[in-house]
Amino acid sequence: MSQFSIPKFPQVGKSLHTDLKNRVQQYFDEKGIKSTGTSKLFTKAAILITLLVAVYIHLLVFTPVWYIALGECIVMGGLVAAIGFNVMHDGSHGSFSTKKGMNRVAASSISLLGANHFMWNMKHNMIHHSFTNVDGVDDDIEIGSLMRMAPTQKRHKLHKFQHIYFVAMYSLLYVFWIFYTDYKKYFSGKIGEIPLKKMAVKDHIEFWAVKIYHAAVFVVIPIIFLGFVNWLIGFSVMSIVAGFILSIVFQLAHVVGDTEFPVANIETNKLPDEFAAHQIKTTANFATRNKVISWLVGGLNFQIEHHLFPKISHVHYPAISEIVRNVCREYKLQYIEYPTMRQAVAEHVRFLRQMGRYD
Template structure:
């Protein structure tokens, strides 16, 4: 497929805020090794908890309420693992050695995903160029939803602030069983294929193997072992994905795509109008940073500005990096926003309503 011409950021000047910010973070926060250990213990603990709940499905699943309870708990734990442990490992931020992060990411395959593909989507596209049209594939995934201001307005988009309430709970099902296959084998708007020369055959094999293993142990084994109708087990499995997705979507819609979101474009030569660090500040927002529960569940998403500025740092450091970011934001008059999660979610759906109709040119100032 045709290669994309990568956007180019402005070069940082001698008084660039990020140089000072990075030095201060390195000399203070990152010296605390206990936060590294906390991240490792948390990640391994969450992995143990998932398989504990899975074991409870097999041991107690003959009771229908308990079957659904433990499937739903598996769903919550699966998403928290994705957002915390696997997310950090994908950035090389969970363990100190790169090979240990790589080994841990193979555990992700047990959940049906493909870490090789996810890293291309998330790191090479989203993190490299967040909120940039034709590059941030984490935002632009389907024509079902319109977010970028330059995307075509389709008739059904005027209802997207309504129907997305019903589509977002399908997020993990779409990711694992549809989107991965589209990115491996599809050609329409396949930006992954435009940034890689070829998809390794090894990854194609891993893709299918992971899906089969995942469905076998999480769905078919309970169907075989439990004294439950197959459709009740299937319903429990669906509940796992639905409830887990609802938990995860809060993080996905709260950090980049609210009604005040910025979507920087490039000029004719592909140049962006800000430095890399300033761009991250402009397009990224935090949510519920003071909530211990939100920080535990959502890891690097509550302190998302810190994550985008320091993606190679584990999320347990971010609550201590954020105050330093706020200090430099005030000193250099930089944008920084943090909302309660409920405000962020409401703002996202207001944005969907606004983006679902053609912009009024008298409002947008195009004449």
């Protein structure tokens, strides 16, 4: 391995993170409620998974006319993303339920979508949530030479048009995730420059079991029932929809003009800010007053609250967001928020254009 070294956060006298945790905990104590999911979240999870299974069966068994089938494939792509946001995401952070078994089941819904939980846990929970927007560490902003997502990345001529072709790139996320990047991480033994944790025998078994299951359920069986061409069209539509939704929601939270892309000090290898301040400066919220969007994306439009409190279920983010806002005012930190999703998308496109044209 090269001389790569994971950066560290500086030690500070007055901890913003501690202050935030104390105030948020006080909120839960006063309300007398748990910080995990509620019955509404469990109901939503059941609805989303039931709908996915129902649409899948209807497509295979009843084989509707092509225009209805395409519509159902679009819906299926949205359901894949929604299950990832609402069920798998909270489960993988241990915030879905007070019961560990329920969290494991919710987290395992990623297997239903064909992805590997071991890889996701390290890529998302351990790396992205610790070193958000740190170039060379955060795998979420590493798309190789095809796109420039941070000011510290090298600019190529192709990037001049990335604010246009990003739609196609994002649409490929799901296919690449399932059929390429999981395998790349598995066989290379690392995510970017960071080595994977040692996989136990059960982790290896789970990896291959999930991949075989996904190939059987989403490739082989549909081809048998529908034929290769029909399967290819349907699977492509579903994957494009799922990929774009998954990509855009996460990118709107970090890759915009107001967020920072911190660089560690060369001599000390320490980042400029302590953990909580780092998360606030590298993260943005969007459309937080839109209840429909909040329901569909599993509260990930409250991304600041999620990065500060990943073990708190997203159903509580609207309430604790007021606490976070007040603390940001006291510490003179910008609470980055775009009122609507349209404004957030416009800012993301503007930032991509800027990254593609200027060093």
